[in-house]
Amino acid sequence: MAKLNRADLDGVIRRYAPLICFHPREKYFPCSVEWFLERAKLRRKSGGDGVPVSVSTLPTQNVGEGEYWLEYPNTDEAKSGKMDTARAYVHARLGYDESYTDLQYWYFYAYNGPGTSKVGSLVADTVVKSGDVNMAPLGEHFGDWEHVTIRIDNSSKNMIGYYLSQHSDGEWVTGDELNNADKNTQDADVRLGNPVGRDQLIVYPSLNGHGFYRWKNARNYSEHRKYTAAHTGVEFRLCNDTDDRGPKFDTAKSWQLVAVSPPPYADFLGSGKPTEPRWLSYPYRWGPEGTQTTLQPNHVREILQAAFGVLGLAVSATVGRLATELAFLYKKDDLNGPSGPKEKTGAWSGTEIMGQEETQTTPFVAEGYIYFQGTNNGLYRVRDDGSGTQRIGRTNGSAGHETKAQPIVYKGYVYFRGSNNGLYRVRGDGSGFQQIGGGLETIAAPFLYNDWIYFQGTNSGLYRVRIDGSQFQQIRDYETKSSPFVSDEWVYFQGRDNGLYRVRTDGNGFHRIGGNETLATPFPSSGWVYFRGTNNGLYRVRVDGSG
Incomplete structure (x- = not known):
């Protein structure tokens, strides 16, 4: 397979380099690593004041978890970044079969702003009141690395796919979606007002959070949560708002090839192999270490209550459940800085592809x-x-x-x-x-048989309901500890006492299969039941308990 040489790489990097269209309310923009370090100080776990730091003085060896971190001034000027210093730091990664090359465009921000949530109160699973909630300081942290990956076919040098990082998730776009008519139309409007190459990818970072999305003027919801009680409830979505009417960053005019992988491909480039900057090997956080958000569930609850106004008792209870989960959801970020590109092993090595x-x-x-x-x-x-x-x-x-x-x-x-x-x-x-049945819940995978859904309820009850949501019923008062399995009009299941049981789909004929016990869903086949024993052994027994 043909590999891209250095001239080829430079050409496709410029040809497809993303044009980044920011939201008009965005306050936190990308900057160069050098600009950020000029304002930062290096701190060490052993104590003492932070010391000035530069690329040449960053530690590159991991001598202990959390041993170093970067301290950054909490001022509007420092957090806003400096886009005229920013560049895309490009990592070129040869595909496993050498037929394609992935170009990762990494962008660094001094600060990630607070999250915004859309929260609605529910009555009978219908939203009766909703609004946006500023979740500050949830979601805020110093330092922010985001990336776009563009996949290049090595033979044609054409783009055959791209990946947009979106917080802990991401979107892979390939096939017919590369020529999505709606995206082409919206992007044509952007190109009219900006001198940009015809093949450059146009992307839209979310307000404050900077995850990349395909669509402008969109909400791009994520982290959907819904809680109900007594026919009322609360629904939550994290908003990732995009809008093309803010500043633009043309990556084609400001990029740097910082790394090539795997090593044999780097060697193939010979004198065209880039020298990796020292900061790429920095193994610690690009921001504080050990910082905890001050928002506890009760404070989150207050934010949500304020957004709703006066709520009924049932809705108030579900708000409390949501508040606890949101505090946990954001705790993984806190105000701590992120790891650098090479430390994000999944993205750097290609598991997003x-x-x-x-x-x-x-x-x-x-x-x-x-x-x-x-x-x-x-x-x-x-x-x-x-x-x-x-x-x-x-x-x-x-x-x-x-x-x-x-x-x-x-x-x-x-x-x-x-x-x-x-x-x-x-x-x-x-x-x-x-949603089946307007609000039915399960704590395990459902099982489908003859247009019925069999499932373990949240109270461990054994239930079934028609696939259209009708005829919901509990199969007598039997309970299960895992998903049921249905075969030949019999429901096989793990009882609350770990016993191996079966019952007819109409609730009759209930009995324990021998004196056997199981730790998971049994599997009946050809007159035998195969199951995991309590000692993790693999067993089988005839459906009548013999053998």
């Missing part, structure tokens, strides 16, 4: 697709040949659906347990989304 997906549970294969729960709890599918990864339900107004268990595909729908334990279904293309 299709063909290297990660899942938390067993995948489900159907209709030529692999459906799975991503490590970020996203609901994904990818073709069984490894192409066409997509997050189900992602639009310019939504980050896509989330699942907390294995998704199940049945008659064209994906059935799944949502992040709020709701029982949902949606078509693989993202259409037809609905």
